[in-house]
Amino acid sequence: MPALLWADNVSFRYAAGGPLVVDGVTVRLADGALAGILGPNGSGKTTLLRLLSGTRRPTSGRVLLGNRPMDRLSRREVARQIAVVPQETELAFEYSVIEIVLMGRHPHLGVFTVEGPEDIRIAQEALAATGTAHLERRPFHELSGGEKQRVVIAAALAQSADLLLLDEPTASLDLGYQLDISSLLQRLNRDHEVTMAISTHDLNLAAAICRELILMRDGRVLAAGPTEEVLTSDNVRRLYDVEADVHVNDDTGHMTVVPVRRIAR
Amino acid sequence: MNVRRRMITVVSAYAVFAAAVMVWAPTVGSTDISLSKAFDRSIPWDQNVDAQIFFVARLPRVLSGAIVGASLASAGVVLQAMLRNPLATPFTLGVSAGAALGAMIAIAIGLDLGAMGVSSVPIASFAGSLVAIAIVYFLASSQKRGLSTNVLLLAGVTLNSFFSALILFVQYMADFTQSFRAVRWLMGDLDVGSYSPILAAIPFIVAAFAVFAILPRTLNLLTMGENVAAARGVEVIRAQRWAFLSASLATGAAVSLGGPIGFIGIVVPHLVRLMVGSDHRIVLPAATLFGAAFTVLCDLTARTIMAPMELPVGIITALIGGPFFLWLLVKKS
Amino acid sequence: MFFVMIFVIFVVSFQAQRPQRIISLVPALTEMLFAIGAGPQVVAVSSFDEYPPEATKLPRVGALLDPDTERIISLTPDLVVTYGSQVDLQAQMKRAAITTFDYRHGGLAHIMTTMRELGARTGHVAEAETAATGIEVRIAAVRARVAGKPRPRVLLVFGREPRSLRNIYVSAGRGFLHDMLEAAGGQDVFADADRESIQATTEHILARAPDVILELRSENIPDESALREELGPWGRLASVPAVRNKRVILLTGQAVTVPGPRVADGIERMAKALHP
Numbered sequence: 001m002p003a004l005l006w007a008d009n010v011s012f013r014y015a016a017g018g019p020l021v022v023d024g025v026t027v028r029l030a031d032g033a034l035a036g037i038l039g040p041n042g043s044g045k046t047t048l049l050r051l052l053s054g055t056r057r058p059t060s061g062r063v064l065l066g067n068r069p070m071d072r073l074s075r076r077e078v079a080r081q082i083a084v085v086p087q088e089t090e091l092a093f094e095y096s097v098i099e100i101v102l103m104g105r106h107p108h109l110g111v112f113t114v115e116g117p118e119d120i121r122i123a124q125e126a127l128a129a130t131g132t133a134h135l136e137r138r139p140f141h142e143l144s145g146g147e148k149q150r151v152v153i154a155a156a157l158a159q160s161a162d163l164l165l166l167d168e169p170t171a172s173l174d175l176g177y178q179l180d181i182s183s184l185l186q187r188l189n190r191d192h193e194v195t196m197a198i199s200t201h202d203l204n205l206a207a208a209i210c211r212e213l214i215l216m217r218d219g220r221v222l223a224a225g226p227t228e229e230v231l232t233s234d235n236v237r238r239l240y241d242v243e244a245d246v247h248v249n250d251d252t253g254h255m256t257v258v259p260v261r262r263i264a265r
Numbered sequence: 266m267n268v269r270r271r272m273i274t275v276v277s278a279y280a281v282f283a284a285a286v287m288v289w290a291p292t293v294g295s296t297d298i299s300l301s302k303a304f305d306r307s308i309p310w311d312q313n314v315d316a317q318i319f320f321v322a323r324l325p326r327v328l329s330g331a332i333v334g335a336s337l338a339s340a341g342v343v344l345q346a347m348l349r350n351p352l353a354t355p356f357t358l359g360v361s362a363g364a365a366l367g368a369m370i371a372i373a374i375g376l377d378l379g380a381m382g383v384s385s386v387p388i389a390s391f392a393g394s395l396v397a398i399a400i401v402y403f404l405a406s407s408q409k410r411g412l413s414t415n416v417l418l419l420a421g422v423t424l425n426s427f428f429s430a431l432i433l434f435v436q437y438m439a440d441f442t443q444s445f446r447a448v449r450w451l452m453g454d455l456d457v458g459s460y461s462p463i464l465a466a467i468p469f470i471v472a473a474f475a476v477f478a479i480l481p482r483t484l485n486l487l488t489m490g491e492n493v494a495a496a497r498g499v500e501v502i503r504a505q506r507w508a509f510l511s512a513s514l515a516t517g518a519a520v521s522l523g524g525p526i527g528f529i530g531i532v533v534p535h536l537v538r539l540m541v542g543s544d545h546r547i548v549l550p551a552a553t554l555f556g557a558a559f560t561v562l563c564d565l566t567a568r569t570i571m572a573p574m575e576l577p578v579g580i581i582t583a584l585i586g587g588p589f590f591l592w593l594l595v596k597k598s
Numbered sequence: 599m600f601f602v603m604i605f606v607i608f609v610v611s612f613q614a615q616r617p618q619r620i621i622s623l624v625p626a627l628t629e630m631l632f633a634i635g636a637g638p639q640v641v642a643v644s645s646f647d648e649y650p651p652e653a654t655k656l657p658r659v660g661a662l663l664d665p666d667t668e669r670i671i672s673l674t675p676d677l678v679v680t681y682g683s684q685v686d687l688q689a690q691m692k693r694a695a696i697t698t699f700d701y702r703h704g705g706l707a708h709i710m711t712t713m714r715e716l717g718a719r720t721g722h723v724a725e726a727e728t729a730a731t732g733i734e735v736r737i738a739a740v741r742a743r744v745a746g747k748p749r750p751r752v753l754l755v756f757g758r759e760p761r762s763l764r765n766i767y768v769s770a771g772r773g774f775l776h777d778m779l780e781a782a783g784g785q786d787v788f789a790d791a792d793r794e795s796i797q798a799t800t801e802h803i804l805a806r807a808p809d810v811i812l813e814l815r816s817e818n819i820p821d822e823s824a825l826r827e828e829l830g831p832w833g834r835l836a837s838v839p840a841v842r843n844k845r846v847i848l849l850t851g852q853a854v855t856v857p858g859p860r861v862a863d864g865i866e867r868m869a870k871a872l873h874p
Contacts, residue, residue, distance in 0.1 A: 050492070053495075053496050055492055055495035055496055074498075074500070075495060075498045075499060075500050076498040078498070079496060079497055079498030080498070082496070083496065083497075084492070084493070084496035086490070086492055086493055086496075089489060089490070089493065090490065091488060091489060092345075092346070092349035092350065092351060092488040092489075093345075093346070093351065093488050093538065093543035094538075094542070094543050095485075095542070095543050095544070096542070099485075099542075099543075099544055100489075102268070103482075103485055103486055103489070103497060104497065106482060106486060106497045106498050106499070107497060107498030109482070111479050112478075112479075114268050114269040114272065114546070115268045116269075120268075159497065294801050295799075295801060295802060295805070296801060296802075296804075296805035310836055310837070311836035311837050311841075311842050312837060312842075313837060314804055314805070314807060314837045316837075317804050317835065317836060317837040318801050318804045318805060321800060321804065321834055321835060322799065322800040322801035322804055323801060326799075326801075375760075383762075384759055384760055384761045384762040384764070385760065385761075386759060386764075437663075437664070440646060441662065441663075442757060446757070446759070446765060449765060449797075450765075454764065454765065456763075456764060456799045456800060457764060458762050458763030458764050458800055458831065458834070459762070459763065459831070459834055462762075568799060568801070572802070573788060573790070573791050573796060573798070573802050574791065574793070574796050574797075575796070575797045575798075575799055
């Protein structure tokens with residue numbers, strides 16, 4: 001299967017002489033994939049997503065989008081194919097929801113082009129797809145955390161990209177919103193054929209929706225492959241130093257992870 | 266939701282307001298003049314006092330007010346968005362301190378390098394602003410990864426206080442009349458006395474505005490943070506570089522023309538945002554036009570309220586700008 | 599410090615009648631001291647003193663904003679001439695038991711009054727009287743000469759940004775510059791403003807249409823071309839009678855800018871410029 005996005009043995013350090021935050025990682029995202037990136041804090045998940053989205057350049061190695069090296073593409077070209085949902089969105093100024101979502105159209109517009117009816121239609125569809133159509137005129141800063149996150153996802157969808165990279169999309173949300181977001185992501189992957197990579201701490205979310213997993217620790221890939229093969233209690237122990245029970249529901253095939261206790265490293 | 270129609274409507278309204286102010290402003294002043302006499306070509310120029318008051322005294326003043334106001338207000342908008350800091354002003358990054366230091370030195374040593382009808386103080390202050398821009402820019406881009414807005418902010422603030430200390434030193438070494446002139450320069454003065462300083466400033470401001478014209482949607486994205494902007498297709502470092510350089514150039518040219526007139530660069534952008542929202546495609550042109558009108562009105566007040574005495578325009582912008590801003594904040598909340 | 603104080607008190611108590619060690623922080627009053635014969639008693643002057651030549655050889659102890667108190671005290675003066683606003687210095691002198699003579703600029707007559715007061719304080723009453731009367735006689739002579747002549751309306755400029763029409767400062771309804779102009783047979787176009795000076799805008803100047811623009815400079819202009827260049831910007835105000843009739847006149851030298859004993863020279867030169 002051809003890789004849509006392929007990080008080939010990439011490494012990255014933020015400052016010259018600093019530690020390698022990502023160390024020789026190879027990731028292949030096939031068309032239509034729904035991949036989860038798991039790992040403890042500081043394992044390099046966010047940085048890997050930045051390398052994959054091309055907002056940072058690897059110190060060594062290369063990232064290919066389609067078949068083309070990422071660093072030969074302009075930011076605009078990349079943004080038309082890859083959209084990113086950041087962990088948190090903090091606005092310096094007040095915008096309405098529709099304004100935020102329309103900003104997703106940026107890579108499709110010329111310097112002096114103004115969003116036309118087609119752009120507005122796409123933005124409204126994105127709002128509808130995330131269940132936030134009723135919020136269109138509301139000021140973004142007045143929304144709840146879950147509403148904000150769904151609007152930010154809508155903005156990324158409005159980018160009309162084939163690939164969606166999400167950095168801990170459910171991190172600051174309560175259980176209800178976590179479920180909303182995860183079913184939203186699953187639906188987008190299935191109905192809209194959006195290829196996704198999601199970094200998350202939520203093993204159960206990953207187990208429920210991701211078809212493949214990449215486990216990262218200390219900037220390296222610990223294991224990668226189909227969820228049912230990778231998500232074992234052995235791997236969870238190696239990943240988090242936590243003893244955990246991994247159950248597979250025989251009827252539905254759902255996997256659940258129950259952490260038991262922390263163990264010394 | 267029609268973005269284009271809203272842009273055209275709102276910006277046109279501001280344009281009409283600014284145009285009305287600029288047409289009206291030269292007709293009022295401490296003296297009553299007859300417009301029909303001022304525009305009467307049959308009266309010889311050197312005998313037509315009304316025409317002279319209109320064309321020599323008021324028009325350059327209104328024009329310089331409009332240019333300075335437009336530049337400071339738009340530079341404020343651009344820098345606030347780029348630094349993601351609503352409290353940034355065109356003077357935050359040390360440009361005006363550099364300009365002030367240049368002016369102080371020119372005043373204190375009686376520098377005499379007038380060129381093309383522009384006296385030495387504006388030239389020296391513009392040179393000072395360029396020096397400040399260069400220092401801040403190279404400090405902020407010395408790190409490997411492009412431009413750091415944090416370093417930009419810190420370098421600007423530090424340079425501001427360092428230059429302020431130097432200004433005090435230069436003032437202290439100067440004699441009384443020179444220090445008085447120096448202090449007066451710091452309060453801002455739009456009575457430029459001729460068209461030459463305006464013409465000299467225009468190329469720089471036009472260049473800056475040309476860059477501003479391509480920035481607005483990028484500024485919208487920059488306010489969401491560098492990573493989001495980059496992911497949406499913005500070449501962040503290039504955009505920040507252009508935003509910083511163009512805003513600084515406009516500020517330097519404006520300050521060398523009218524002195525460091527305070528409050529315009531922060532009050533006008535906020536007032537405009539309170540009225541039209543935060544979309545920079547509307548805020549930037551609206552603030553530019555509103556800044557021009559606001560400054561011309563403040564200067565109109567400065568030159569008439571206590572005639573024949575003249576109030577420094579910087580005091581008026583502060584006196585009007587401060588309370589008006591507070592009132593709008595209270596009203597909005 | 600204590601010993602210095604004791605010493606100062608000692609000196610003061612013995613010399614109280616006629617001060618022998620005078621420090622002047624006001625250039626105009628330094629001139630007056632020398633004019634009334636108290637020059638030999640002056641031991642130090644301000645950083646800005648340039649006249650008379652003898653004064654420039656004396657130690658300098660700061661000026662209006664930066665008086666060097668320590669230096670002043672160490673010179674053991676028995677009279678310090680201060681400007682009225684130097685209240686901190688005056689308080690320090692009082693603590694050190696040094697008497698001060700506090701002066702503020704006033705009108706033209708105030709110059710002669712100050713000279714007479716200085717004469718009384720320094721033991722030169724007769725010389726002060728002679729000097730002051732001499733100035734008054736010369737001023738009266740000027741007044742007599744210009745009496746009855748038409749009094750041109752004059753813009754008296756004492757500050758302007760070089761080679762431009764910005765930051766123009768002019769004399770207004772009071773103060774010694776206004777009085778000098780009036781004595782020289784001119785009429786101040788800003789006489790209605792009850793202040794010593796105002797910043798005049800080009801609009802005011804155009805509207806008030808002075809017959810003569812008299813510009814004062816303490817420093818000299820080197821040559822004719824520099825003078826033309828310096829006065830060139832006034833040409834923009836073409837409708838002002840002074841410009842139309844080429845009556846923009848530059849007077850240089852401290853005689854026209856310092857409210858001291860040379861004021862009669864200044865008035866005579868102004869009169870000559872206004873009534874050639």
